[in-house]
Amino acid sequence: MSEWLASLTAWLGAHPQWLGLAIFVIACIECLAIAGIVVPGTVLLFAVAVLAGSGSLSLGETLLLAYTGGLLGDALSYGLGRYFHQDIRRLPGLRHHPQWLAGAEQYFQRYGVASLLVGRYIGPLRPMLPMVAGMCNMPFGRFVAVSLLAAAGWAVAYLLPGWATGAALRLPLPPGFWPQAAVVAAGLALLVLISVHSSAHGQRHASAITAGLSLLVLLGLFIGWPQLIQLDQGLLALVQEQRSALLDPLVIFITHLGDFSVQLLAAVLLCLLLLATRQWRALIFSVATLLGTALANGALKALFARQRPDVLLEPLSSYSFPSGHSSAAFAFFLVLGVLAGRDQPVRMRLTWLVLACLPAAAIAGSRVYLGVHWPSDVIAGALLASSLCAISLYLCQWRTPLHALSARIWWLVLPACLGLLGSMALWRLGEGVLLYRY
Template sequence: MSQWLDSLTLWLTANPEWLGLAILLIACAECLAIVGILVPGTLLLFAVAVLAGSGALSLGQTLALAYAGGVLGDLLSYATGRYFHQDIRRLPGLRHHPEWMLGAEFYFQRYGIASLLVGRFIGPLRPMLPMIAGMLNMPFGRFVLVSLLASAGWAVAYLLPGWATGAALRLPLPENFWPQAAVLAAGLAALLLLSVHDSLGERRRASWIAAGLSLLLLLGLLLGWPRLDQLDRGLLALIQEQRSASLDSLMVLITRLGDFHSQLAVAALLCLLLLLARQWRALCFSGGALLATALANGALKALLARQRPEVLLEPLNSFSLPSGHSSAAFAFFLALGVLAGRGAPARLRLAWLLLASLPAMAIALSRVYLGVHWPSDIIAGALLAGGLCALSLSLCQWRTPLPALPAKVWWLILPACLGLLGAIATWRLSEALLLYRY
């Protein structure tokens, strides 16, 4: 396998004009029924994303090609299920591996639309769920809307790390960039691997361990940030290289969603809805995580007093470490992810958390893109929010696990909170257009 992958990457390096088509086809195959199970698409996508980041394709082009390939794979899988219906079970491959369909069918019938969103990030389910949706006659318009949304998050999660690696290898970065990056990456990888391992093992202390590891890594980052100067400057230069006038407007809009008043409004709405629904333990978890993150962020900023990057033409008065936008966004969206995953199997709970992290990550990265924060600022904000969310969850399920929200409560909370964020984004956009006109 490694020899074949090496041959492919060498050929694409020598023929970069075919790289875009390769990304499109690999992304399509990764999301195509049956094929996506057999082809190691995740590894292939990382490899071609590294080549794209080395100068062959811009980040926007790379994500757009992967997005188009993912949507195409979904549509082909859906069409296959819609055409064959129950006869799909007799197709080559599925005839000898009925378990491939049984798991996907169970998830789809139990979780419906949510399974298509969350299952996108679970390897064996990703290529099979669209086919199951077609087989069970899910309305085409509804399926397309869900696919367009899920493919966007999937493209970012699966292509951005590889592209950033390729771009980092290309740029003339500071001398100590890679050693500092290796130390930080090793710490984050250990946190994620241990947390995932404990969650999949259904260990009762999984949330305690995740909280302890997150806060311990945060402590190390807060003590060692002066020694990460070259890493911060290198990553900031890498992200600043992608700036453009059109992308600036989008990033300003995204960062507005993480402003204090925006996050305060959606946090208050979440807690109010939980209060009205009399979901006391869920309210204690969410309110405790959000309030503790806000207070801790303010205290740490005042204590560390780190100055912001020099990118800003008019530096802000407040300090930068940890990023308030990052910590607030991660606290809110992780709280939603935890509530969504209650009562679900471990893999689905983890997928909900990954899905919930994507909008928070977009808000955090917008701060670095705009030059308002150092990369270590937003990492510290994410660790702070993740650690305190895990700690709040541990305390709320000290004796018994936090129960799942009733479906009618969850489907009230999610549209209401996302609708409020959408209204804030629309208001900010109309405000910007009005200022531009006059």
């Protein structure tokens, strides 16, 4: 397998004109029923993304090719299920491995539309769920709407790391970049691995362990950020290389989602809805996380007046460490992710947390893209929110577990909060356009 992969990447490296087609085809196969289980698409996608980031394709082109390829794989899988229905079980691959279909079918029957969003990040389920959706006669319009959304997050999560690695290898980065990147990446990886391991083994103090490790890594950033200047400068240069006039309006809209006033209104709305529906423990957890993160961020900013990057388009205060946008966004979306994962298996809880981190990571990344924060600023903001969220969850579950919200409450909470975030961000974006004109 390794020799075949090396041969493929070597050939694509010598013939970069075929790289775009390779990304499209591999993404399609990775999301195609049966084939996506047999072919190691995740490894292949990382390898071709590294090649793309080395200068062959821009980030936007890479993500677009993977996105459209994934959509085609979804559509073909859905069509197979819709055409064969229950006879799909007689296909050669499924006849010999009925567990592939059984697991996806059970997952789809249990979680419905949400399974297509969450299952996108679970390897064995990703290529099978669209086929099961077609087999169960899910309306095509609903399937397309969910697939458009799920494929976008999947393309970013699976292609961005490889592309960034290739770009980092290509750029003339500062001398100390790689050692510093290795230390920070090792710390974050250790945090994630220990947290996942403790949760997967049902340890009673899993949340406390996550909180302690998050605070420990955060403390390391606070102590060591003056020595991380090469890492910050290198990552900022890597991101700034992708600046585009076409992309700027979208990124500005995303960054407005993390504005203090927007996040404050969203947090207040969430708490009021939990209060109105008498979800007392969920309310206490949400208030402790959101308010605690805001107060901690304000206190830390008062202690560290760090100089912002020189890419700023307008003067801002020098207080940048940790990023308020990053900490507020991660606190808000982690609260939603934790509440969504209650009373579910460990894998589902972790997947909901991953999904919750995607919009928060987009907001945090937008700050680096616009040159408003250093990368270590947004990492520190994410760690601060994660630690406060884990502490709040541990305290709220001191005696009894925090139970799930009903579907009726979620249909009230999600549209209201997301609608408020979007409308407020659009209003702030329009306000900025007007100020620019006049």
